Amino acid sequence: SGTIWKITDPRGSGPGDQNYTTTLYDDASDRETKMSYPGGSNQQWSYDDAGNLKFRITVNGEEQDFYYDNRNRNNGTWWNNFSNNIVDWRYFGHDAASRLTEAENGTGGWGANVISDVQRSYDAAGHLTQEEQDLYGVYPVYVNYPSYDDDGRLTRMNVSGVSTYDFTYSYDAMGRFEKIFITNGAQLFQYRYDAASNETERDNIVNQVNQVYPRDALNRIQYMNVVKGTTLADETYSYDGMNRITGVTYNTGPADSFGYYLDGELKTANLGNLGHNITYNLDNKGNRTGVVDNNVNSTYSPNTIDQYTTGAGLSVTNGPEHEIQTYNGVAYSYINDERLTSAGSGSTIYSMVYDALGRCVTRTLLNPQGNPRPTPTPRATPTPPQSPTPSPTPNNATTYYIYDGDKPILEYDATSGTSVGVNLYGKGVDEILERIAIGSDGAWYTYYPQQNHEGSVTLLTDPSGNVLERYRYDAFGAPTIYDANWNGRSATIYDNRFLFTGREYAATYRGIYTTPSFNFYEYRARAYNPKLGRFMSEDPKLFDAGDYNLFRYCHNDPEDLTDPMGTQDQNFTGLAPREVSRMLADQDNGNAQWAMAKWADSSNNFQGTFSQFATGQSLSMGQVGQGMRVERAIPIGGRRDPLLNGRTESNLATMADPVQKMARSLLYHARADLGLDVRVIQGTRTYAEQNALYAQGRTTPGSIVTNARGGYSFHNFGVAFDVGLFRGRSYIEGGSGYIGVGRLGESIGLEWGGRWRTFQDIPHFQYPGLTLDVVRARFEQGLSPIAGY
Structure with missing residues (x-):
């Protein structure tokens, strides 16, 4: 299935050297269930029927349990070895739109x-x-x-x-x-x-x-x-x-x-x-x-x-x-x-x-x-x-x-x-x-x-x-x-x-x-x-x-990288490390998952898999953004894979020409320089399509996915698009790869939704420097929405 099985320390004599080999065990759904360290210590993870992390056992044998509501939202964690000396329980509440509304914790057993x-x-x-x-x-x-x-x-x-x-x-x-x-x-x-x-x-x-x-x-x-x-x-x-x-x-x-x-x-x-x-x-x-x-x-x-x-x-x-x-x-x-x-x-x-x-x-x-x-x-x-x-x-x-x-x-x-x-x-x-x-x-x-x-x-x-x-x-x-x-x-x-x-x-x-x-x-x-x-x-x-x-x-490399959250180092060409750090921290704000479950796997929103991230980090971001290059296909995972599948090509065709060129450059460089399979999953939407999307979770079935009515989204004017990462035919939801693609898009000149101060839209890109009122007015007058920008 392509999941990592063993990681052998370069200090060892080879893959068979158990003194320097970490072994990962997966279940039938490719979820990590055990990680065995050199020397025999291990961590373990177990999941419920919905694929949620049910509990984990630490190296020292302590158990942390996880609880979910009927919409599979994590609403609590609890350490079995509770005492008055450690923070052992957490409660999380959410509203109907799955926004965090309460986060409470304490010591000495649940609710105490x-x-x-x-x-x-x-x-x-x-x-x-x-x-x-x-x-x-x-x-x-x-x-x-x-x-x-x-x-x-x-x-x-x-x-x-x-x-x-x-x-x-x-x-x-x-x-x-x-x-x-x-x-x-x-x-x-x-x-x-x-x-x-x-x-x-x-x-x-x-x-x-x-x-x-x-x-x-x-x-x-x-x-x-x-x-x-x-x-x-x-x-x-x-x-x-x-x-x-x-x-x-x-x-x-x-x-x-x-x-x-x-x-x-x-x-x-x-x-x-x-x-x-x-x-x-x-x-x-x-x-x-x-x-x-x-x-x-x-x-x-x-x-x-x-x-x-x-x-x-x-x-x-x-x-x-x-x-x-x-x-x-x-x-x-x-x-x-x-x-x-x-x-x-x-x-x-x-x-x-x-x-x-x-x-x-x-x-x-x-x-x-x-x-x-x-x-x-x-x-x-x-x-x-x-x-x-x-x-x-x-x-x-x-x-x-x-x-x-x-x-x-x-x-x-x-x-x-x-x-x-x-x-x-x-x-x-x-x-x-x-x-x-x-x-x-x-x-x-x-x-x-x-x-x-x-x-x-x-x-x-x-x-x-x-x-x-x-x-x-x-x-x-x-x-x-x-x-x-x-x-x-x-x-x-x-x-x-x-x-x-x-x-x-x-x-x-x-x-x-x-x-x-x-x-x-x-x-x-x-x-x-x-x-x-x-x-x-x-x-x-x-x-x-x-x-x-x-x-x-x-x-x-402490001169070029920083790690403000203690979980992942970052630096990207064109940004001082302190500028990068604000975006990472904003993503983690309100999401304590990384603090609660120590990885488990990407199905639990822990920002991607090791192999995916390692691929994305194999080249310095200084090697990208050296000019636009657009090609039809490049190797992915040792195989030839079409750069533009049918859905991507259809979405690209709906965009204004300058945006389309920048999007093509982003797709190419994501593959060539980051080794990531990135596709355009949303292009231009009509006002009617936008209104239908806005109604979802409000007057029609489904979850709320947008706060913009027709005419109030940059997607309505051919100047914005959303991307998705794929592994083969499988869509990857969330992960560190999106962060690398976001920075890559910025190096090309796109505005990235992951930089937005309040509502962050990680998959979103748009033509830079636009004002919605001006773009909408030009569009409704039959003019190019980005002429003059």
Whole structure:
């Protein structure tokens, strides 16, 4: 059937070497039922008669059960080894249109000890209008999305009761996200783009600091210049023929240079500013065997399932669920084989609690003497203040977090209910534009993070445009902190925990607490250790994420790739990694499946299969978009397969000529460069056909599939089409392949529905820069709908 049966580690002697072979077992429907690791440990999955995942058994023998309603929608999960110490149950509710309306979780058995209850509301068009977040039964906080434009783009968001957190968004004539305003007030930020729609500048209107990052002919960032009259910081990038960064020069201090193995993994990093000349020695699986830093070698010892037993010369103890249990004096614990829940060093304990959507909603620090600081009182009332009120007393060790999607926007002390942090985000899921927080001196500070090409924060500026603090990183993200004049600091003094790729660094808890031994990052689904240069537990998607080493960070290419969710690394030519990351995170928002079931198979919406993803990743996206080429047929899976089947050809014929040419180019390049069989499954629809489709699920049988009536869809004017991925005659619904095709379409010049901020339409493409009212008016006048664009 073409499903993967065995994966043999290149370190082994061949397919028969059981010490290095992972075996996958399928049922008659090609669903994974068992995965056996080298050494004999295994995971198992079982399904109900409808094909839904019924339960899974972890490597350590723990069972997680899954429940579904009569429409096969997942409405609950439960761990059999429940206790009051782990998050063991989740409940999900849906409306008639299958939109998520509630996500609740807790500990100690089904329905007990509620941690978080999230409830969502939608308007008639399906837009999210409100998310109620209720932690531990405290007074709920309402995050509101009250208005959208005619194209479904969010134009305003606010938080009830917090008058200072109310923002309005606007878009340019081509539909690109452009400006952020205080609602009914001043403009705060603005994005700028080049003719190819690459983001090239971000302006801070408040402190007049501009971040400029123009693109070269291959859409790669040439440099990152932070300027206010004079240059505050500057990084200039050089690339090799595979679009990998090989050098970074700075306006201050010596340059950095990077070298790569033939498979793209980082081999050398000469970090001029930090004074390190590093060589990473790797085995054939991408595990480190040694790191030579300034001629001093530190050893690493990987086992047969890619865990380190020694890392940087220090012993590593691995737990029963294939996770790091102790390393460098820190002990770690997890929710079975899911997220990290605590880190302990001596008497200091740092703990994390998550909601049903996988967001960290509570962090607690126990004091260095081992005495717990006061536990938050259930149903304490953290009423959002009208403006931040400082409360930097040493007894407040627990913090609650309120989210906009996957982005923490408000932080409250759990005991007093007062604000301890406020964050305003830009386009990226980890792109903080403004933060208000309490510094180590107990005073409030407002500052603006500036980022580099991969979204790592490199400096903070104040409301007057002065530099407050600077940061440099080694290749894998270990931070070095400086004051404005490059004098070293042991920790941030401004409570900035957002560092490498914009992720949260556990060594900074709150402004008055620093925990330097907890030197790991929280990458949502997993924790990441920059000293080891890898994740601390297996990928929740297992092989479905496209890497046969389940611990490796970004295929060992941290200069060019990022992984904001901890589940799949991403980078595409023409987009900075932080731009890519926002789209991935938006897809995962509201879909906790990857956090609940650890892969199983693609029938459970886990974004494709390993073989499909691996095929899509075999070529760099730098190899596509070199010009339009259209051919009738190319090899697929070693066979000749017609590029244009009858349905595709019929749909193409309904499109305007420029759109048809771009669609043909997309189909060709998807096959030639990604190895994917992509077909056009929807082309132009008449008004009557659109109205019939709109009636489905409303006045006629079926499910709702569109919110657009006749004349209100770009499909009605020959300028849009939808694609599907196929394996032979079988349609593939969802999967990582669609993401690669989406980026490919953008490189050709198409607008991709997967980039849309609110209602994402992953299979959808259309001619760029169109306005629906103008296109419809021209069409109804008998004119070309895209003439003049």
